[in-house]
Amino acid sequence: MMMNQRNTIYFEQGWDFMQKGITKLKNILEGLPEPQFSSEDYMMLYETIFNMSTQKRPFDYSQQLYDKYRESIEEYITTTVLPCLMEKRDEFLLRELVKRWLNHKIMIRWLSKFFCYLDRYFIVRRSLPSLKEVGLACFRDLVYQEINGKVRDAVISLIDQEREGEQIDRALLKNVLDIFVEVGMGLMDYYESDFEAAMLKDTEAYYFQKASNWISDDSCPDFMSKAEECLERERDRVSHYLHSSSGTKLLGVFSYSLLNRSGDVFSVSGCCALLRDDKVECLSRIYRLFSLTPLWLEPVANMFKQHVTAEGAALVKQAEDAASNKKEEKRDDVELHEQIFVRKVIELYDKFMAYVNDCFLNHILFHKALKEAFEVFLNKGVAGSSTAELLATFCDNILKKGGSEKLTDEAIEETLEKVVKLLVFISDKDLFAEFYRKKLARRLLFDKSVNDWHERSMLTKLKQQYGFQFTSKMEGMVTDLTLSRENQTSFEEYLSNNSNANPGIDFTVTVLTTGFWPSYKSSDLNIKAEMVKCVEVFREFYQTKTEHRKLTWIYSLGTCNINGNFESKTIELIVTTYQAAALLLFNTSDRLSYQEIMAQLNLSDDDVVRLLHSLSCAKYKILNKEPNTKTISPTDVFEFNSKFTDKKRRIKIFLPPVNEKKKVIEDVVKDRRYAIDAAIVRIMKSRKLLGYQQLVMKCVEQLGCMFKPDVKAVKKRIEDLITRDYLERDEDKPNLLKYLA
Amino acid sequence: MKEDMVKLISAEGFEFVIDKKAAMVSQTIRNMLTSPGGFAETEHGEVTFPEISTTILEKICQYFYWSLQYASGKETEFHIEPELTLELMMAANYLHT
Numbered sequence: 002m003m004m005n006q007r008n009t010i011y012f013e014q015g016w017d018f019m020q021k022g023i024t025k026l027k028n029i030l031e032g033l034p035e036p037q038f039s040s041e042d043y044m045m046l047y048e049t050i051f052n053m054s055t056q057k058r059p060f061d062y063s064q065q066l067y068d069k070y071r072e073s074i075e076e077y078i079t080t081t082v083l084p085c086l087m088e089k090r091d092e093f094l095l096r097e098l099v100k101r102w103l104n105h106k107i108m109i110r111w112l113s114k115f116f117c118y119l120d121r122y123f124i125v126r127r128s129l130p131s132l133k134e135v136g137l138a139c140f141r142d143l144v145y146q147e148i149n150g151k152v153r154d155a156v157i158s159l160i161d162q163e164r165e166g167e168q169i170d171r172a173l174l175k176n177v178l179d180i181f182v183e184v185g186m187g188l189m190d191y192y193e194s195d196f197e198a199a200m201l202k203d204t205e206a207y208y209f210q211k212a213s214n215w216i217s218d219d220s221c222p223d224f225m226s227k228a229e230e231c232l233e234r235e236r237d238r239v240s241h242y243l244h245s246s247s248g249t250k251l252l253g254v255f256s257y258s259l260l261n262r263s264g265d266v267f268s269v270s271g272c273c274a275l276l277r278d279d280k281v282e283c284l285s286r287i288y289r290l291f292s293l294t295p296l297w298l299e300p301v302a303n304m305f306k307q308h309v310t311a312e313g314a315a316l317v318k319q320a321e322d323a324a325s326n327k328k329e330e331k332r333d334d335v336e337l338h339e340q341i342f343v344r345k346v347i348e349l350y351d352k353f354m355a356y357v358n359d360c361f362l363n364h365i366l367f368h369k370a371l372k373e374a375f376e377v378f379l380n381k382g383v384a385g386s387s388t389a390e391l392l393a394t395f396c397d398n399i400l401k402k403g404g405s406e407k408l409t410d411e412a413i414e415e416t417l418e419k420v421v422k423l424l425v426f427i428s429d430k431d432l433f434a435e436f437y438r439k440k441l442a443r444r445l446l447f448d449k450s451v452n453d454w455h456e457r458s459m460l461t462k463l464k465q466q467y468g469f470q471f472t473s474k475m476e477g478m479v480t481d482l483t484l485s486r487e488n489q490t491s492f493e494e495y496l497s498n499n500s501n502a503n504p505g506i507d508f509t510v511t512v513l514t515t516g517f518w519p520s521y522k523s524s525d526l527n528i529k530a531e532m533v534k535c536v537e538v539f540r541e542f543y544q545t546k547t548e549h550r551k552l553t554w555i556y557s558l559g560t561c562n563i564n565g566n567f568e569s570k571t572i573e574l575i576v577t578t579y580q581a582a583a584l585l586l587f588n589t590s591d592r593l594s595y596q597e598i599m600a601q602l603n604l605s606d607d608d609v610v611r612l613l614h615s616l617s618c619a620k621y622k623i624l625n626k627e628p629n630t631k632t633i634s635p636t637d638v639f640e641f642n643s644k645f646t647d648k649k650r651r652i653k654i655f656l657p658p659v660n661e662k663k664k665v666i667e668d669v670v671k672d673r674r675y676a677i678d679a680a681i682v683r684i685m686k687s688r689k690l691l692g693y694q695q696l697v698m699k700c701v702e703q704l705g706c707m708f709k710p711d712v713k714a715v716k717k718r719i720e721d722l723i724t725r726d727y728l729e730r731d732e733d734k735p736n737l738l739k740y741l742a
Numbered sequence: 743m744k745e746d747m748v749k750l751i752s753a754e755g756f757e758f759v760i761d762k763k764a765a766m767v768s769q770t771i772r773n774m775l776t777s778p779g780g781f782a783e784t785e786h787g788e789v790t791f792p793e794i795s796t797t798i799l800e801k802i803c804q805y806f807y808w809s810l811q812y813a814s815g816k817e818t819e820f821h822i823e824p825e826l827t828l829e830l831m832m833a834a835n836y837l838h839t
Contacts, residue, residue: 117770
């Protein structure tokens, strides 16, 4: 057995044996004809080391064996490997290097196997570098340090060749670069400092040059497509043979060197031209390239914003010009232009949103740019009407019967959606709400709404976007109508049950809850006895349903169907209550003067002029006027036109509504005052103590979702609240405000 | 020679045929069998141990199997005759087991 009969192996003897094995290994590596190692050979070699390391002192040769191990490797390298490498260059050098490196790795593996006993105990005990590390270090110190410069240059020149379009051996490059990595033994230091740094510099110089060439030769789109091609190829390079850690750095250098120079190429006008000409491809390319360095997207986004703003402003101007071109205020034409304007704005929005989505891949910078651009030109207003009003009118046209738009249900939904989106950009959202409410009231009361479902759907959309507060009143209005209908049914039942209560005329009442609906002037119209009876009957009926509710009659909103007994035939006239009241006067007298009519009706001049105009100077002349002019003056006299006739048996006499615009704006301003007050009190109640400036800022912030408050107005309200003892100024610091409970 | 069997040959020429998996318990044997650019033996799957006696080699083979069993969770005893202990330890050291 090995232990008992062991002879001490002396160093020279043992080493001699090992040397034979090592030489055999070297020969195999060099490709010389040698039989392969048998397992017996291996065992013998292993055993020799084993024995020499486990002998008793002073025959424990572990240290010497360790040193000899290193020496063998070094000797091999210096005598055989290095000379081979030094005489070669460029691609040959690279190939030789790879070959030698692979050989080296094999050698280390074999030697480690022979010497592995050392690895187990000796090395661990003395905390020495392992056999593998020693082997690697030898190669690094003797070979790598010598030639890495030359290798690097060879690699870089190959890369540049590939850039110029030549085919190169990518596998070779990968192998070479792997050496750089492996030599670091876990760290990337060698790769980075010896190779990567130089490679990046070379890339930079290369692309600088290219950029200058292309700028002078190529147009912007061509430049961009070439740039993108190069980008793809560089990416390709990283995936195929460069180390992955180089990826981001390389692309950074690439974009810096290539695109930095060309900053001039992309002046505002350049990109604007692209946008104008709708060069989607090119824009997408620009985005892709510039997105490598996020900082650079900003100028592109700015330019996009400017372009959109310019386009929007052009639309506004167009609309303004069209409006001022009209000599008279032909209502239909003005309306038409407003419609067109809103439509165009919607188209603009769609177009540029598509850009943001497709070209700019939904990048937040571009969304922001779009938003800001729209905010700028949408808040300017056109020909005296604010955009809020225009949008409300637009919706009105879509939602009312006989509006200028005839759309399918889907189209209506879609368009309303767009309006809601555009509303985001408008700062005076409360103004829109007020206008919309007014128009909604008209639609509901005069039964002009195309489709109840659409009305509700629009309100839902608005509610989703802007909250319950925004639409609560409007929803109340729609509900009121439904309730009213029910009410009417029970009223009719009541009438049929109490025959003595019957007023003799068919009569419908719509009950509106005051808070929800816009405020209407109620007037003391003198109505005829027949109508008075209707009113009384309903009042009685309503008392039976609820008490503690006061009914105020708004005659200006009513309609009346009245039969006109003309000489030729009887025609049914559909008129407003005011007009009906006026016509009924002629039941008792044939001629009446303006003054008489006014006195009998008990209405204001405005109302009288309007209604008489509609009856005598408009399309249907129910009354004859002396003198027969186109306008009403207080000295006119009116006569029933018994000769009037028309093809139809039933005609509607249109009474143009008062222009509500001024009133709406007044209402909104008033509401805003209250809103500001409420916001201030709310803020102060929670904070108790707050600086003046901060209060103003917070106020503006809170109210921002509905409208943009004027800072002066806010300040005024603060002062007002101070005088009303809601707040007080701190004695020591006048800029600090305290809340008074 | 079957795919996953190896032959261990003792000093006296005795051949022990065991699973490759069992043999791999020894690092030394594993190194030899998995070395690329190979030993002639890798195809044949034979290893000669001119310095290890049959008795010891037999015990070692038993150890290999026991080790595998122990690794898969079974708790069994591995009995060693006292006379063999020292030699067995030396062999274990040699084979890096």
